[in-house]
Amino acid sequence: MLYGLDIGGTKIELAVFDEHQQSITSKRIPTPTDSYDAFLGSISQLITDMDKELSTHGKVGMGIPGFINPNSSLAQCANVPCTNGKPLQTDLEKILERPVKIENDANCFALSEAIGGAGDDVGTVLGLILGTGFGGGIVIDKKLHGGENNLAGEVGHTPLPWRVFQLASDDFPIVQCGCGMHGCLDTYLSGRGLELIYQYYSKQTLKGKDIVALYRNGGETANKAVQIYCELLASSLGSLINTLDPGTIVLGGGLSNFSELYELVPPLLSKYALNNGQLPAIKKAVFGDSGGVRGAAMLNL
């Protein structure tokens, strides 16, 4: 059995799959965020109970909103402060008495879509999350490409394309990102990016879903904000296409449900990517919100 664990800021989900990727069962518990011992204890209990229930000794994969530093083996995980700077993998392997694979949750999302998902039919899949942040994962021939420092796919922390100043104007707001740098794509292509662009034009603060509703009702400012967002997304995808030449780009996260993106963005790509007539398909994630936990389980395929 393959166990996938998805660690969120408020809940931990365990999903179980068989070797043929069929879903067996799942369970959710609250995330202990203050005490590292309580965090390890909760996961240990969850896995031990599942082993008993299914009379098995499942293989464990875990997705975290952060990553394990391959040099120090210590976790960096902003939403679960108690795990920060801790040897999470080593400790879990000791407690659970088995190997534990840990990956960034965006990488898990990409892996899930490359195995039986929207990118199943191509060799190179770029999975991108347009959610509370903008992050991604790269899967080549059904294997994650982590890079030398486990940072491959961290596309959210690359700079805003210069074209935005041509499309908007020189006073387009350059915001400092959580990573410390300024003007990271994470700020502009996540859900709050659409909100920020809308605010820039309207001087009003609205939630992403309300901006989408206004856009659908023909609102002029919402239309402008969506246009700029799509151009930013397309120009960012252009650089990624030139670098990776993926067969499919799969979108997940809240904004991936904005179905108009799949009509508005593809025609813009040829402006920003080199191509010989063959640009990658841009598809919505098949597994939606459960992509991360499924991908964590697939780490042991």
Ligand SMILES: [Zn+2]
């Ligand atoms: Zn950043």
